[in-house]
Amino acid sequence: MAKRTVTVNSSGRAAVAPDVVRLDLRVGHDADDVAAALAGASEGVARVGTVLRARNVANADIRTLDVTVSQRWDSTGAPVGFTAQQRLTVTARRIESVGTILEAAAAAVGNALLVDQVRLDVADRTDGLRQARDVAFADARDKAEQYAALSGARLGAVLEVAESGAVPMTAFASVAASRQASGGMPVETGDLDLTAGVTVTWELEAAE
CATH class of the missing domain: 3.30.110.170 (Protein of unknown function (DUF541), domain 1)
Incomplete structure (x- = not known):
């Protein structure tokens, strides 16, 4: 049975x-050709990385998610150049430092910085x-x-x-x-x- x-x-x-904050950031650059757009975005990411490390964000807590290039068009549909973007995820292990980290990153690259998400998390x-x-x-x-x-x-x-x-x-x-x-x-x-x-x-x- x-x-x-x-x-x-x-x-x-x-x-x-929560004891950490995950930041999803993007740095973009517009240029006439793909190579210049990529170079500009890379330069911007490097500047952001410098200010992050200056605020005690470890290398292991800064990671590139992806890199994209898209063509830009004017209002008539004519191509006018390219936009390159690099996305980063940054782990801030001092929650109280998030505001200053974002402000420093924005000061480093201006309006080229976009903040996609600010996510709470637990390290363990x-x-x-x-x-x-x-x-x-x-x-x-x-x-x-x-x-x-x-x-x-x-x-x-x-x-x-x-x-x-x-x-x-x-x-x-x-x-x-x-x-x-x-x-x-x-x-x-x-x-x-x-x-x-x-x-x-x-x-x-x-x-x-």
Whole structure:
């Protein structure tokens, strides 16, 4: 006779304090030809890199995401040149330094700098995800116990456990426009939610 089982899906969430900010930046340059556009964008990225390192951003925390070149057209549809852009992701490990980092980068290249995203993150998610898994499993057990009671049985051994998802929820930092006395733009961090999902199968035993 086949075993009676119950399988439930559940998720858990843990709130953690973000300790890093990921900046997605772009530096662009317009020129008459592709080579000049690329050279200008590279020069701008180099200037941004210099000011980032001067503000204690490590080399390992500055990474090129991609480089693109597109043709520009005027209002009549005639080609007028090219635009090259390089995208960087920068990890700021001192959250309070984000405003001054952005201001310094903008001062280095002016309007050639675009800020695509300012994202909160946690450098080490291990403890937060462990907490989220604890919550997910406890919730799964609670559901399974209810289903077991409804079916006139009780929970037996765990037969199978599978993680159905363990990812951080997207969170974006709010960068205020006003300056503080210390200089720079303050970043409002709040909390970051980490989530974990689990699917658990228990054996159902006859109720005593």
